[in-house]
Amino acid sequence: MYADIIIDLIHENVDRVFQYIVPSQLEGKVKEGMEVLVPFGAGNKRKKGYIIGFSEKCNYDSSKMKEIYEISDKAVQIEGRLVLLAGWIKENYGGTMIQALKTVLPVKQKRREKISRTIRLLLNEDEARKKLEEFLHRNMKARARVLAELMDNKELPETLIIKKLNITRNVIKTLEEQRIVSVESERVYRNPIQHTQRTASIVTYTQEQQNAITQFKEDYCSGIRKTYLIHGITGSGKTEVYMEMIEEVVREGKQAIFLIPEIALTYQTVMRFYRRFGDRVSIMNSRLSEGEKYDQMIRAKNGEIDVMIGPRSALFTPFARLGLIVIDEEHEATYKSEQIPRYHARETARRRAEMEGASVVLGSATPSVDSYYKALHGEYTLLELKRRATGQELPQMYTVDLREELKKGNRSIISDRLKTLIEERLEKKEQIILFINRRGYAGFVSCRSCGYVAKCPHCDVALSSHKNDKLVCHYCGYEESMQTSCPKCKSRHIGGFKAGTQQIEEIVEKEFPTAKVLRMDMDTTKEKGGHAKILSAFANEEADILIGTQMIVKGHDFPNVTLVGILAADLSLYANDYRAGERTFQLLTQAGGRAGRAEKKGEVVIQTYSPEHYCIQTAAQQSYEAFYQAEINYRELMGYPPAEQLLAIYMTSRDEQLLERGAFFLKEYAERVNKRKEYQIIGPVSPYIEKINDVYRKLIYIKQERYDMLIDMKDFLEKYIEMNSGFQKIKIQFDFNPVNVF
Numbered sequence: 001m002y003a004d005i006i007i008d009l010i011h012e013n014v015d016r017v018f019q020y021i022v023p024s025q026l027e028g029k030v031k032e033g034m035e036v037l038v039p040f041g042a043g044n045k046r047k048k049g050y051i052i053g054f055s056e057k058c059n060y061d062s063s064k065m066k067e068i069y070e071i072s073d074k075a076v077q078i079e080g081r082l083v084l085l086a087g088w089i090k091e092n093y094g095g096t097m098i099q100a101l102k103t104v105l106p107v108k109q110k111r112r113e114k115i116s117r118t119i120r121l122l123l124n125e126d127e128a129r130k131k132l133e134e135f136l137h138r139n140m141k142a143r144a145r146v147l148a149e150l151m152d153n154k155e156l157p158e159t160l161i162i163k164k165l166n167i168t169r170n171v172i173k174t175l176e177e178q179r180i181v182s183v184e185s186e187r188v189y190r191n192p193i194q195h196t197q198r199t200a201s202i203v204t205y206t207q208e209q210q211n212a213i214t215q216f217k218e219d220y221c222s223g224i225r226k227t228y229l230i231h232g233i234t235g236s237g238k239t240e241v242y243m244e245m246i247e248e249v250v251r252e253g254k255q256a257i258f259l260i261p262e263i264a265l266t267y268q269t270v271m272r273f274y275r276r277f278g279d280r281v282s283i284m285n286s287r288l289s290e291g292e293k294y295d296q297m298i299r300a301k302n303g304e305i306d307v308m309i310g311p312r313s314a315l316f317t318p319f320a321r322l323g324l325i326v327i328d329e330e331h332e333a334t335y336k337s338e339q340i341p342r343y344h345a346r347e348t349a350r351r352r353a354e355m356e357g358a359s360v361v362l363g364s365a366t367p368s369v370d371s372y373y374k375a376l377h378g379e380y381t382l383l384e385l386k387r388r389a390t391g392q393e394l395p396q397m398y399t400v401d402l403r404e405e406l407k408k409g410n411r412s413i414i415s416d417r418l419k420t421l422i423e424e425r426l427e428k429k430e431q432i433i434l435f436i437n438r439r440g441y442a443g444f445v446s447c448r449s450c451g452y453v454a455k456c457p458h459c460d461v462a463l464s465s466h467k468n469d470k471l472v473c474h475y476c477g478y479e480e481s482m483q484t485s486c487p488k489c490k491s492r493h494i495g496g497f498k499a500g501t502q503q504i505e506e507i508v509e510k511e512f513p514t515a516k517v518l519r520m521d522m523d524t525t526k527e528k529g530g531h532a533k534i535l536s537a538f539a540n541e542e543a544d545i546l547i548g549t550q551m552i553v554k555g556h557d558f559p560n561v562t563l564v565g566i567l568a569a570d571l572s573l574y575a576n577d578y579r580a581g582e583r584t585f586q587l588l589t590q591a592g593g594r595a596g597r598a599e600k601k602g603e604v605v606i607q608t609y610s611p612e613h614y615c616i617q618t619a620a621q622q623s624y625e626a627f628y629q630a631e632i633n634y635r636e637l638m639g640y641p642p643a644e645q646l647l648a649i650y651m652t653s654r655d656e657q658l659l660e661r662g663a664f665f666l667k668e669y670a671e672r673v674n675k676r677k678e679y680q681i682i683g684p685v686s687p688y689i690e691k692i693n694d695v696y697r698k699l700i701y702i703k704q705e706r707y708d709m710l711i712d713m714k715d716f717l718e719k720y721i722e723m724n725s726g727f728q729k730i731k732i733q734f735d736f737n738p739v740n741v742f
Contacts, residue, residue, distance in 0.1 A: 001027055002058055003068060005049040006083075006101055007040060017052065017097060019059055021067045032087070033080035035072040048072060050083045052097055079105065081355055082316060088351050094714055094734035095341035103341060104316045117158035118184045119172060121150040131180060142167045143175060150181065158183070203244075209237050212383040213244045220248060220323075220359060227350055229330075229375045230363040231624070232385030233394065234593020238363045239269065240389065242326050243276055245361060250277070250306045254323025254358075258309045259345060261332035269328075270309055277307055284310035284317065312337065312345045315352065322356045325349045330362035330371060331586055333739040342735040346371070365593060366586040366624060369579075369631055370737070373642040388597075395564070395595040395602030397620040399611045406448055406493065413507060418565045418605045426515055426544055430562045430600065434508065434547045435591045436501055437571045437584070444574040445471060445483070449491035451609040453574045454483065460638055462574035465496055466690075474576050475701060477685035504567065505547050512545070520548035553591040559598035566591050569608040569616060578640040579739065581615045585627045588619035639680070639703055641737045647710045649700040649717070650733040651684070656696045662730045663698040666717065670702065673716050679704050710736060 001022040020038055022030060030036065032051055040047040046069060058065065086100035123131060128151050135144035145165045150156065158172065175181045205213065212230060219226060232238040246256040260269055273281045282296045282305045299305050301318045308317040312335055315325070327335065327346060335345040346362065353360045362371055362380070375382040388394070400415040410416060425432050444462035446453045454463045456473035463471035469482040486494045501521045509517055520534045531551070538546045539558055546552055553564075566588060573584040588606060596602020608616050618627035636643040649666070653659040663684035670681050683700040690697060704710050714734050721727045 002055045002065075003030060003036075003051050004053040004055065005036065005038060005051055005068075006097065007038070007047055007049045018049070019055070019065070020049075021065050022054070023067045026068060026071065030068070030071060031080075033082075033084040035079060037069040037072050039066045039069065050079070050101070052083065052087060079318065081352075082318065085316075085348070085352055085355065089341050089343050089348060092347075092711060093341040093343045093736060094718065099340050103337070103343070116186045118155055118186070119146075119150065119158050119161055120155040120182045120184060121147075121180070122182055123180060125151070142171045146171060146175060147180065203240055205240065205244075206237065206385075206387060206389055208232075208385045208387060209241050209389065212241050212385065213248075215381075215383065216245050216359070216361070217248050220252070225353065225357060225359045227353075227360040227362065227380045228383055229367060229371050229380040230361060230383045230385065231367050231372070231375075232363065232365060233388065233622075234365045234590065235388040235390065235392065235394075235597050236365070236385035237389030238328070238365075238385065239272060241385070242328065242361065242363065243273065246307060246324060246326065247276070249323040249359075250280075252323060254321050255300075255303075255305075255319040256307050256324040256326065257314055257317055257319070257322070257349075258307060259314060259325070259327045259335070259349070260309065260311060261329045261334045273307060273309060280304075280306040282308055284308060284314040315345050315349055322352070322358045324359050324361065325353055326361045326363070328363050331364045331366055331368040331582075333583075336739040338740065340733050342733065342738075344737075344739075366589045369582050369628065369635065370642045372624075372628055373632065390598070392596060392598070393601070394622050395592055395604050397592055397604045397606065397622065399616060399620050400605055400607045401611045402607055402609050403449060403451055412511075413504060413567055414511060414565070415605065415607050418607065419511070421563050421603060421605065422512060422515075422545070422565070425563045426512060428562075431538070431541065431543075431558060431560045432545045432563045432565065433552060433558075433561055433591070433594055434504065434545060434565045434567060435553050435587075436504060436547070436549060436567045437569055437587055437591075444576065445494060445496055446570060446574065446609060447486035447489065447491055448493040448609060450486060450489040452486050452488040452494075453570075453610070454480075459578075460634075461576045461578060461580065464576045472686070474685060474687050474699065475578075476682055501547055501549060508545060508547060515545050516543040517545045517547065518543040520546060520552050525551070550587060550590075553587065553594055557597055558594065560600070561594055562596055562600045562602050564591050564595040564602070564604045566604065566606045569606050570610055573608075573610060573613060573615060577740075578635070578638065581613075581631055581634070585615045585619050585624075585631075588616070589622065589624070592619070592622070644703050644705050645707045645710050646737050647702040647704075647714065648735040648738045649702070650735060651698040651700070651730055652695050653730045654695055655729060658726075658729060659696045659698055662727055663700065665724075665726075666720070666732075667700055669720050670700070670713065670717060673713060678709065679713060707736070 002019050003022050004017045005020055006017060030051060032053060034051050036049055036051060037046050038049050039045070044066070082104045083101065086097065086104045089103065090097050090100040121128065128147060132144055132147050132151070135147060146161060146167060149161065149165060161167065161172070162169065172181065172183065176183050216228065230238055230241060242258065246258065249256050258273070270281070270283055282299060284293065284296055297318060300308060303320060308314050308319070327349060330346055337343050349360050352358070371380065374380045398417060400417055402415065405415050422432055444453060445465050454471050455461065456463055456476065456478050458478055459473055459475040461473065461475060463473055463480070465482060466472055470479050471482055472479045483494055485492050501519055505517055505519045508515070518534055518538055524534060525531050537543060541560060569584060569588060572587060573580055592604040595604050606616060606620060610616060614630040615627065618630065632643070635641065640646065651659060651663050651666070653662070667681065667684055674681060680703040681700070684698045687697050687699055702710065702713055704713070721732055
């Protein structure tokens, strides 16, 4: 029996699988995912490795094969389970096993431990006085300074002694060797959160909240593990429900992972969790230092924390007693990895929970169409929160037709109605959020007079404008010439939308000179803590108007915000993506949910060139069910997920001709596999940006109703790519049901 083993991941250059003999004494004892010690390299150094599979066939020269030494006595069961999860990710999303392992075992490099040292005086008062006199007599001034300080304070932190007395660590070491002082060392964890006092509070739940909590608790205590979808309107108290569910799991001696979509959400959310669970909570995100990340993973592995909060990568926290995974704002595209392997946190969380006997809770005011589809078909358990926890009504939503504004002569980005409402709020000392909806924007062309949008006749997505004056579909490659006048109303007001947050800030400051304005986008949040700084300033009412992109409209709770202006709903509505309608509805609903969350009534203005579009109308009506029905009909008609499954194959190369040939041959091979015409194969086509940094890009799409058949097709194509050396200079990625345009 032979074992396929991945060697210790700290060694980045060891990027392949090695085969070892399983000795007779270990047969039947070693299992997949297990950590073992093996001889490695010319010197047969003892190295840690993970078993990822077994074989009865030797793939190498049998005379050079080495035996596994033993099962690691320090083997942690958690890492074994994560290794098996990596195998599942590789199988379901493509890529190599190494890439999958680097994803699930994210902290690969050991960091230096942070140590706190305390210096304690060992001599009594008389002994210390005599020793001090000796040091002074022998002109040992540094030692004398340390001893004199310790005679006043029997113990002091080493850092204080070194800085205050301006001495070196060697002086302390000498005193320790002479048994004048003792040095006590303690491991200190780098904690990314400043300590917050745990506070007990009595929470009164609404009947809907209580029903959701009760159903979860009854299932959990009965040993039933499910995936739940909480569909709760903005302000319905989903976070309180999550925390009660997590508390139930922690009470049972288990641990929980709480995923949030963006760093911008951590500040307010973490403080709520910290007040509830104290220092048994930690966070993980990309803005932590490597040392902070390493320490949080060690704390998790040692069982020193119960709850980990973070974005997608926190899903792989090495908890030994995982009981619950919560994914807040589950509809967010950031839960899908854009690096190989292109896994989705939602499906991967379900797989990890299944492996570890845990439950999964998904939550959103605007669930993804995929999740709601599964809930209606019984795959998820649907829990609904239809009322705000405060009893406050949802905000009043207005739709402003920008075509009519143009006819009135108003060419500003701010409509007359929005301007009037902003002036009213400034007079009342209430706050305003102005949201520019640039998400997914990819150069669509529209008419400002009648609202016409140039669309692909075959795929029903917006065409994208290219620099060569062409309008192109990135699904099927259809193209047509750029229009100089609207084909519908003959207006010359046809083109793309160019305003960004900075331009809008300038317009607002000019229009409302007395207002204090804050802008929140990628530029203003670059520095560490940038998000929290801007959000804190706005929460403390240091500004009247907050301008920003999607990062300002999700999860934040500002009691004095009574007006939200959505400046350009169409920017995401006509992205060249079959999910454009879904994303627009979600963003409009999330943005609207920021208004009127306390006692004061809220209002929302949606500015659009397409007021008749079902996404705009259902968002204004605040009816998710009406939106879902219209959207799922469209998906079924066009054969898009979840009605059918979609595999995107991304191909890149610096050699344009090689890429063209590679894409042609890969498509041709896929057609050969498709003898029974069970798959629909589209492409190859060029994406919106055909070349980045001298790297050319191509796309092939494959549709099939069954996900497992798409995995089969991926496996066939991977073997074909591996067997043909011509693909070595082409980077190829597989993406199932992609959520972002390539």
